Amino acid sequence: MDMQLEVVVIPVADVDRSKDFYKGLGWRLDADFSGTDGLRVVQLTPPGSECSVIFGDRVSASAPGSAEGxxxxxxxxxxxxxxxxxxxxxxxxxxxxxxxxxxxxxxxxxxxxxxxxxxxxxxxxxxxxxxxxxxxxxxxxxxxxxx
CATH class of the missing domain: 3.10.180.10 (2,3-Dihydroxybiphenyl 1,2-Dioxygenase, domain 1)
Structure with missing residues (x-):
């Protein structure tokens, strides 16, 4: 069975600042959804990539900036x-x-x-x-x- 890595979650402190940063790099904005419970999910994809990143509010319990490599x-x-x-x-x-x-x-x-x-x-x-x-x-x- 094929398994494709589609999304990597990265922890951020300021969702809009991160969204602007990655869009500024030329990454495609795929989604920006908000739920009624404070959940916000932003998804962007690097040019040519089949894998996206997701960040937002209430998306990760990890400390902002803790993703590496x-x-x-x-x-x-x-x-x-x-x-x-x-x-x-x-x-x-x-x-x-x-x-x-x-x-x-x-x-x-x-x-x-x-x-x-x-x-x-x-x-x-x-x-x-x-x-x-x-x-x-x-x-x-x-x-x-x-x-």
């Missing part, structure tokens, strides 16, 4: 960084991991610049939303077999 995949890390910056995100410089397998948590083992051989899966940038939810953008130019 949320990944976006692009084919050109420099172009993605430029677009994110142009759209208002504070994005770090391109980096690769010293170990070369996957990036470490936080900023451990980050080496400035893209992967030395520009290997697929090896170059990254990162940014946070206004609450501190952490995003990693990873360059994938050639998929591993079976992907």
């Amino acid at each position: 949320l990944h976006l995949v692009v084919t050109d890390i420099e172009a993605a960084r430029e677009e994110l910056v142009r759209n208002g995100a504070e994005v770090n410089e391109v980096f690769h991991d010293a170990g070369g397998v996957f990036h470490h948590a936080g900023t451990d083992a980050r080496v400035a610049g893209p992967h030395p051989e520009r290997g697929s899966y090896g170059s990254y940038v990162s940014f946070s939303d206004p609450d501190g939810n952490g995003w990693v953008v990873q360059e994938v130019t050639e998929r591993l077999p079976g992907r």
Whole structure:
């Protein structure tokens, strides 16, 4: 049976500020619904993605800004960084991991610049939303077999 990841819930403090931030990045607004009990659900989808994010009021019991390691995949890390910056995100410089397998948590083992051989899966940038939810953008130019 196929199982597709469709939605990731991220905890935010200010729903409208977050909605404006993600819309400013060029993400599609799919829904903004409110219930009578104070529930509010906002759903946005990154360009080209089949997975969306949801946030709102009474949607998550997690602390605002506590999501980390949320990944976006692009084919050109420099172009993605430029677009994110142009759209208002504070994005770090391109980096690769010293170990070369996957990036470490936080900023451990980050080496400035893209992967030395520009290997697929090896170059990254990162940014946070206004609450501190952490995003990693990873360059994938050639998929591993079976992907």
